[in-house]
Amino acid sequence: MIGFWRKIYAKHDNVKAYSLLSPALILIILAMVVPMALMLSFSMFTQVSMMEIDYTFTFQRYIDFFQKSLLVTLLIKSIKISFLVTLITLITAYPVCYYIAFYVKKNKMLWLVLLTLPFWTSYLLRVFSWKIILGTKGVINSSLINAGILSEPLTFLMYSETAVVITLTHAWAAFALLPLYVSLEKIDFSLIEAGRDLGLSRLEVFWKITFPLSLPGVIGAILIIFIPTVGDYVTPALLGGIDGRMLSNMIQAYFGKINNIPMGAASATIMLTTVVLITIIVSNVTKKLTQRLT
Amino acid sequence: MNNSFIQINNISKHFVDVKAVDDVSFEIKEGEFFSLLGPSGCGKTTLLRLLAGFEYPTSGNLLIDGTDITALPPDKRPTNMVFQNYAIFPHLNVEKNIKFGLRKLGLSNDEIDKRVKDILTLVKLKGYEERFSNQLSGGQRQRVALARALVRQPKVLLLDEPLGALDKKLRDEMQLELRTLQKNIGITFIFVTHDQQEAISMSDRVAVMNDGKIQQLSAPNELYKNPENIFVSDFIGETNFLKAETNSSDGEFINVSIEELGEFKIKNNLNIPANSSDVVCTVRPESMMIDKEKSDWDICLDAKICQTSYLGEMTRFYVEAKGIDKIITVSSQYFNNQSFDNNECFISISLEDISILNKKKPVL
Numbered sequence: 001m002i003g004f005w006r007k008i009y010a011k012h013d014n015v016k017a018y019s020l021l022s023p024a025l026i027l028i029i030l031a032m033v034v035p036m037a038l039m040l041s042f043s044m045f046t047q048v049s050m051m052e053i054d055y056t057f058t059f060q061r062y063i064d065f066f067q068k069s070l071l072v073t074l075l076i077k078s079i080k081i082s083f084l085v086t087l088i089t090l091i092t093a094y095p096v097c098y099y100i101a102f103y104v105k106k107n108k109m110l111w112l113v114l115l116t117l118p119f120w121t122s123y124l125l126r127v128f129s130w131k132i133i134l135g136t137k138g139v140i141n142s143s144l145i146n147a148g149i150l151s152e153p154l155t156f157l158m159y160s161e162t163a164v165v166i167t168l169t170h171a172w173a174a175f176a177l178l179p180l181y182v183s184l185e186k187i188d189f190s191l192i193e194a195g196r197d198l199g200l201s202r203l204e205v206f207w208k209i210t211f212p213l214s215l216p217g218v219i220g221a222i223l224i225i226f227i228p229t230v231g232d233y234v235t236p237a238l239l240g241g242i243d244g245r246m247l248s249n250m251i252q253a254y255f256g257k258i259n260n261i262p263m264g265a266a267s268a269t270i271m272l273t274t275v276v277l278i279t280i281i282v283s284n285v286t287k288k289l290t291q292r293l294t
Numbered sequence: 295m296n297n298s299f300i301q302i303n304n305i306s307k308h309f310v311d312v313k314a315v316d317d318v319s320f321e322i323k324e325g326e327f328f329s330l331l332g333p334s335g336c337g338k339t340t341l342l343r344l345l346a347g348f349e350y351p352t353s354g355n356l357l358i359d360g361t362d363i364t365a366l367p368p369d370k371r372p373t374n375m376v377f378q379n380y381a382i383f384p385h386l387n388v389e390k391n392i393k394f395g396l397r398k399l400g401l402s403n404d405e406i407d408k409r410v411k412d413i414l415t416l417v418k419l420k421g422y423e424e425r426f427s428n429q430l431s432g433g434q435r436q437r438v439a440l441a442r443a444l445v446r447q448p449k450v451l452l453l454d455e456p457l458g459a460l461d462k463k464l465r466d467e468m469q470l471e472l473r474t475l476q477k478n479i480g481i482t483f484i485f486v487t488h489d490q491q492e493a494i495s496m497s498d499r500v501a502v503m504n505d506g507k508i509q510q511l512s513a514p515n516e517l518y519k520n521p522e523n524i525f526v527s528d529f530i531g532e533t534n535f536l537k538a539e540t541n542s543s544d545g546e547f548i549n550v551s552i553e554e555l556g557e558f559k560i561k562n563n564l565n566i567p568a569n570s571s572d573v574v575c576t577v578r579p580e581s582m583m584i585d586k587e588k589s590d591w592d593i594c595l596d597a598k599i600c601q602t603s604y605l606g607e608m609t610r611f612y613v614e615a616k617g618i619d620k621i622i623t624v625s626s627q628y629f630n631n632q633s634f635d636n637n638e639c640f641i642s643i644s645l646e647d648i649s650i651l652n653k654k655k656p657v658l
Contacts, residue, residue: 198374213384
């Protein structure tokens with residue numbers, strides 16, 4: 001039996017390749033392709049009553065989506081929140097990575113581990129701890145009131161868009177650090193010296209050499225943060241209140257309380273398509289901008 | 295020509311626990327091809343980086359063409375550098391790499407295009423404008439790096455082991471090309487290398503460095519013929535060291551006892567003191583003669599060949615000679631050991647080929 005397989009392996013390289021790939025392939029088919037296909041097909045059915053679904057194909061759910069201004073508003077808000085989160089994360093994580101990549105000489109790994117240490121605890125725990133920090137009787141408000149700076153607590157901190165943006169930024173920062181660090185670490189420092197040698201100031205060298213060369217990391221960080229935060233529904237549910245609600249909360253409701261599975265599936269498909277389109281556009285625009293820069 | 299075009303005055307650069315450059319002073323002439331030669335860690339690259347502005351000296355000052363540049367950042371200095379790994383911007387093509395340094399010079403577009411065209415012709419890279427670094431060979435990358443630095447028409451070009459990454463054949467070609475180029479454009483070149491052959495064949499003058507200090511600064515032939523201390527004598531070419539003691543001295547000449555061979559009168563160029571045992575005699579392998587027959591040279595020793603290595607243009611003999619307790623290396627063009635019976639031979643030395651040096655090296 002072993003001899004038989006050995007012969008097949010020796011003769012057919014592709015058999016070998018497929019058998020090595022097969023665990024991953026099976027997992028992807030079962031956990032990604034099948035659910036996606038199910039979601040796509042459900043988005044074209046109609047919920048008739050609580051328990052009953054009409055299985056005739058229709059695009060009516062998609063038309064419904066764009067006719068309900070609430071859903072469109074929530075989609076735009078989701079994108080806006082994720083966009084803000086991505087931008088803030090990039091602006092804060094980039095200098096940190098730059099510092100570790102170029103100025104830390106020893107124990108770079110230790111620095112990275114220390115920076116990502118808070119992210120070893122559960123996502124939910126971190127979201128709850130922000131509740132403690134941002135709440136009406138939370139750390140920020142009570143210390144400001146005790147110090148006599150405020151008489152009333154700041155209400156915009158909790159159950160608001162701000163709360164969602166702050167929490168998501170903190171929750172995803174670690175994931176931005178790694179791609180940014182890797183791309184900066186790869187840059188040969190003599191390129192930066194060469195830029196200075198050729199008459200450019202530090203700032204010019206940054207925009208014309210360092211930043212363009214770290215672009216793969218920047219785009220990686222954008223994708224890693226933007227994609228999951230658009231669809232996040234835990235943070236908005238716990239900290240968002242009415243103001244901070246995102247489309248994902250609505251999708252969750254369609255599959256649960258509202259019990260309109262086709263509508264939920266259609267909303268999810270629309271969101272997925274939008275996210276894919278936006279990431280393609282963002283990475284292309286970033287590349288174009290950088291080319292213009294250099 | 296300005297003889298003190300570049301002035302290096304008492305420059306020291308101390309890192310946390312090392313004195314990379316230790317109180318060095320010398321001057322470089324305008325239009326000179328000047329080499330800094332030494333083993334790795336001798337401070338030559340640090341000195342070059344001090345000139346480029348990537349490091350600032352712990353003490354001392356630097357002048358180029360009369361201007362004190364000690365505290366200037368790299369972008370304000372009249373120098374440009376060819377990096378050891380070439381440091382070609384991987385996201386820009388050849389043309390943009392070369393244009394990179396021109397944008398801050400305030401030139402007109404016509405002037406920029408003309409300069410780029412001229413420099414591409416000079417380094418023979420016409421037709422490669424659109425290529426990226428990863429589409430170029432080592433030699434071509436080196437030319438791009440050279441063009442990028444030269445196109446700015448710096449007063450001084452700094453080269454940090456630019457030929458180190460090339461194979462031998464290409465390296466020899468580039469040595470000649472660099473030398474010709476430098477003579478044609480007349481820019482002062484400061485060339486850092488650990489390769490003594492490279493330094494000797496290209497430079498007008500060479501500064502040999504070790505332990506952060508200049509060991510000797512002279513023309514290449516002087517360096518080879520009249521090394522001033524043991525380090526230089528050992529580092530440049532090959533040398534046999536012979537144990538020696540000085541006896542009486544009479545100004546130009548000094549009486550020296552060499553091992554068990556006897557006492558000889560040797561020219562005393564370096565003012566070696568009399569009655570000292572802190573001295574050593576040196577003789578180059580190729581200045582000795584190896585033969586079957588006894589000769590009438592000043593010294594002729596009975597010897598036995600232990601090993602030979604054939605090097606193409608010459609053969610190197612490792613011999614044990616009577617009275618000398620170290621293996622002596624002799625190079626000769628003519629023989630291989632088949633010419634000798636039982637590996638027995640005579641090696642002959644002429645007194646004028648023996649130099650005497652202090653063991654403790656006096657340093658500039």
